[in-house]
Amino acid sequence: MTFATSHVRGSVAVTVGMAASLSLFMPATHAQAVSNAVPSYEVKINLTAAALDASHAPSAAVRSAFGITGSGKKRSYSYYDTVPQDLAGQGWSVRLRHKDGASSFEETYKKRFPVSNGDIDAALTQANQAGFTSSDTNYKAEVDWGYAKQTLSFSNDKTHSASGYSGTSLPSSDTGRNWLAADIPGKLANWGSTGWGADALGSSRAHGPVTSNVYSGAWGPSDDASIEVLPVVGASGSGTEYVIELSFKTDDFTDAAALHKDALSVAEQNGWLYKGDILKTDLILDRY
Numbered sequence: 224m225t226f227a228t229s230h231v232r233g234s235v236a237v238t239v240g241m242a243a244s245l246s247l248f249m250p251a252t253h254a255q256a257v258s259n260a261v262p263s264y265e266v267k268i269n270l271t272a273a274a275l276d277a278s279h280a281p282s283a284a285v286r287s288a289f290g291i292t293g294s295g296k297k298r299s300y301s302y303y304d305t306v307p308q309d310l311a312g313q314g315w316s317v318r319l320r321h322k323d324g325a326s327s328f329e330e331t332y333k334k335r336f337p338v339s340n341g342d343i344d345a346a347l348t349q350a351n352q353a354g355f356t357s358s359d360t361n362y363k364a365e366v367d368w369g370y371a372k373q374t375l376s377f378s379n380d381k382t383h384s385a386s387g388y389s390g391t392s393l394p395s396s397d398t399g400r401n402w403l404a405a406d407i408p409g410k411l412a413n414w415g416s417t418g419w420g421a422d423a424l425g426s427s428r429a430h431g432p433v434t435s436n437v438y439s440g441a442w443g444p445s446d447d448a449s450i451e452v453l454p455v456v457g458a459s460g461s462g463t464e465y466v467i468e469l470s471f472k473t474d475d476f477t478d479a480a481a482l483h484k485d486a487l488s489v490a491e492q493n494g495w496l497y498k499g500d501i502l503k504t505d506l507i508l509d510r511y
Contacts, residue, residue: 365377
């Protein structure tokens with residue numbers, strides 16, 4: 224079944240149940256005394272089900288076109304948020320992920336800032352004013368470059384031992400939440416007001432789990448190319464749809480621009496291009 228809905232949530236949208244005053248939750252504006260962070264780039268292009276073979280793996284033609292040579296590796300993950308999605312409403316996402324065979328779970332705390340009209344510098348300045356600067360080495364800055372949208376994100380990555388968990392298994396919702404709450408970084412814990420993020424995460428539940436297959440390779444100026452095939456429950460609550468995400472990582476803006484242009488061209492010429500932006504975080508939060 225082809226995934227047919229582009230689902231994007233505004234990075235600073237206020238969720239139902241949040242306080243009426245947005246200013247209560249916005250971070251204090253800081254004088255910009257430290258330089259902006261320097262981001263890396265990840266081009267993310269969604270493909271249609273036409274890119275898959277009968278086993279729901281990338282077809283031989285797709286593999287050849289985008290330099291995908293690796294076999295599929297499984298990974299399972301859940302996002303944690305409250306029922307009204309308070310964290311997502313403030314541009315935050317919290318993910319617990321387990322890659323097949325890994326000795327540790329990956330805990331990722333991510334803050335997103337919208338990029339308007341391609342002005343990455345303006346987004347970096349906005350992030351700087353919220354405390355995400357070049358001096359904060361706890362967070363990795365990245366620009367996600369989709370079909371028509373760019374988003375700046377800052378990720379804080381931590382780990383938790385996977386002892387006792389085999390394959391890609393995940394803990395119960397309560398156990399995962401306790402791990403994530405114990406490791407919450409200060410920026411999220413006190414976002415907007417003292418303890419706000421800690422309280423929100425403490426009231427969260429697991430949205431998921433989902434399990435995908437990731438196929439790796441190299442293409443053009445990127446030696447970190449991949450295709451993730453993610454089965455998700457249908458919008459009606461039954462059936463299965465597939466999100467197919469082609470991605471390339473690079474540290475260079477010029478390389479990212481070339482990869483974006485070329486990937487769109489190749490995918491469209493072959494009838495594989497999904498003409499929209501799908502944010503997996505929002506999709507999983509809404510459907511699980």
